[in-house]
Amino acid sequence: MMSARSMQFATYIFASMATFWTYDYACSLHEEWSFLLRSHWNKVKGLYIVTRCLPFILLTTNLYLSFTPNQDPGKCRVLANIDSGFGILSAVCSEGFFILRTWALWNNNKILLAAILVTFITFSGASVGISFATTAPAAYTTSAIPGITGCYQSSTSFRLFIPFFFLSVFELGLMMLTLIRAIQNWWIDTKRLYVVLVKHNIFYYTCGLLFSVLNIFTMLLLHYSYHSMLHDSQFIILAILATRMHLHLWRMNRHAYGSGALAHIPMSDMSFANPST
Incomplete structure (x- = not known):
């Protein structure tokens, strides 16, 4: 009975997230098409498209x-592994925006970027290894209750909280770098773009930390489908925040420097460069 309730609750979460993502996409469609058509093609634009599509x-x-009747636990395991892989990729893409933003705040310091990337790659590699090593041997089962479809992981491991712990530590580090730079330059650089960049970073990291803590909590203390119901919710919310904030910064930069300014300014320089650079 508890497993059935957890499956129903997880289904409600996924359906709600699908509705929210569809609503967000519809609300930002005009602005998004303006960005896609007016900005030049570069790596950051490619990152935006991938981040936008993964949710x-x-x-x-x-x-x-959740909704398709399935009597094959093996198929459930394959689909769950695919979902885990795309979830990790979504988190990597979302964090990529804010790695570049943090690098921009530190005036494109290459040593700092190298340190951030090494840490990020190490944490990402460890998270991928732990996720697949834990889910591969896990037992999956399908619902035997009439009217309730879908499959769930009937056994889990406490080690699945580690990737979210790594993500929270990484985001906390980026938040500290942002705060240090903001304190150093607050009285020197008060341009609106700089202020918005700092606020975006702090808000994004706060949301990421909150979701990571919630995921660690559900992973360690809850059972059945409850323990994984917020996994993809975190990845989807972070992807929406990253792309929305990128559109907002792009629009502000165009208003500040002219309609064609950002087309020639890379992501890492957009808050500080002049149109002529």
Whole structure:
């Protein structure tokens, strides 16, 4: 009975996230098309497109697992592994925006960027290894209750909280770097773009830390589908925040430097460069 309730609750979460993502996409469609058509193609634009599309894949996979009748636990395991892989990729892409933003705040310091990337790659590699090593041998089962479809992981491991712990530590480090730089330059650089950049970073890291703590809590203390119901919710929310904030900064930069300014300014320089650079 508890497993059935957890599956129903997780299904409600996924359906709510699908509705929220669809609503967000509809609200930002005009601005998004303006960005895609007017900005030049570069690596950051490619990162934006990938980050924007991954939540659709995650939601499709979760809804399929929740609503499609499935009597094959092996298929459940394969789909769950695919979902985990795309979830980690979504988190990597979302964090990529804020790695570049933090690098921009530190005037494109290459030593700092190298340290951030080494830490990020180490944490990401460890998270991938732990996630797949833990989920591969896990037992999956399908619902045997009439009217309730889908499959769930009937056994889990406490080690699955480690990737979220790594993510929270990494985001805390980026938050500290942002705060240190903001304190150093607050009275020197008060341009609106700089202030918005700092506020975006802090808000994003705060949301990421909050979700990571919630995921660690559910992983360690809850059972059945409850323990994984917020996994993809975190990745989807972070992807929405990252892309929304990128659009907002792009729009502000165009207003500050002219309609074509950002087309020639890389992401890491957008808050400080002049149109002529």
